Amino acid sequence: MTINFDINALAFLLSSAAEAEIRPRFRALGKDDIREKTSAIDLVTEADVAAERFIKAGMDAVLPGALFIGEESVAADPALLPKLADADLAVIVDPIDGTFNFAAGVPLFGVMASVVSGGETIAGVIYDPMGDDFVLAEKGAGAWQTGGHRPAARLKAADAVPLAEMTGMASTGFLPADKRAGIMANLAKVAFASNYRCAAHEYRTFAAGHVHFLMYNKLMPWDHLAGTLISQEAGAHAARFDGSPYLPRHVEGGLLIAPDKDSWEMMRREVFVLD
Known part of the structure; x- marks a missing residue:
């Protein structure tokens, strides 16, 4: 299956969600804006829910017809997750990774999305809302850091050491x-x-x-x-x-x-x- 999409459009959608729904709520959450999911260290905030809603609403313009699997969507409907195994095309989203940090006012969290086609991951984006930049990759095209008004830089994992x-x-x-x-x-x-x-x-x-x-x-x-x-x-x-x-x-x-x-x-x- 040939997939034509613009990874930069996906990245921009994540950053737009952060600008609209995440950064304004950072260190501004009320008591009722933070809820436990499975435990006291597994949290969801109003920012998670609003950001995922924002990303889902914009996804048809980026990847028309793709199955949308978000962390909060699966929390609400666990039957959604098994559909990923058989999906021809899917986008998987974590609206706020590091929710515990976000809720505690620690500026160490991110927004992530990946694209899956035919059972393999073909693209991934990680956006840092506080640094306002991305690391991203398309399968076979290398990994890159871009944004923050700096030229794109190719990423390389560390060399092996003892x-x-x-x-x-x-x-x-x-x-x-x-x-x-x-x-x-x-x-x-x-x-x-x-x-x-x-x-x-x-x-x-x-x-x-x-x-x-x-x-x-x-x-x-x-x-x-x-x-x-x-x-x-x-x-x-x-x-x-x-x-x-x-x-x-x-x-x-x-x-x-x-x-x-x-x-x-x-x-x-x-x-x-x-x-």
Whole structure:
């Protein structure tokens, strides 16, 4: 299936949603504008809902006929998510990634969208509303940072380094309870591991070559499709924990991203031991 669309139009739609619905609400949310979804650390705000509504309303002009899958739309109708596996064309949106940070007034959040055609991710965009710039990629065309009144710059993942020199981001909260303590102890083998509570900025940091690995266990498509494609287009190796490719239909199986396959295998063997 041949898809003709303008990734810049998709990027502009995300930035327009942020200008209209997100930035005006930052550090201006009322008590009733923040609600829990599944727990006290899984939040949704009025900005999430309004931004997703804005993006959905503009999507027909960018990708006519595409299945729209947004994080908040799926929260309201879980039957929507399985439709992604069979969709000829779909757009997947996270209106605010890092909602916990946003609700706390921490300026570390992003807006993400990916395009899926025939079961594979063909484009991804991550917009930083506070920095007013994008990282984006189309399959086979490299990863780029653009916007903010600066020339577009091609992104390259970090070069491989020894295990003890590696730095990265590890989201350990969703690991199996019986494996979490061991993996957290194994992380002492690297130089440091952190967590921004915002996959959007973790992927941006990785694709720009500032850290050497990313690890996630929970794989909701709005959190990872755009960033994984951008990381791969920046030259990185990405795979689920069993070594298989990460595809849009996957919601489990973990995800590990590293500068190259050898680094990936070393991290899987030495740190992320789940067998």
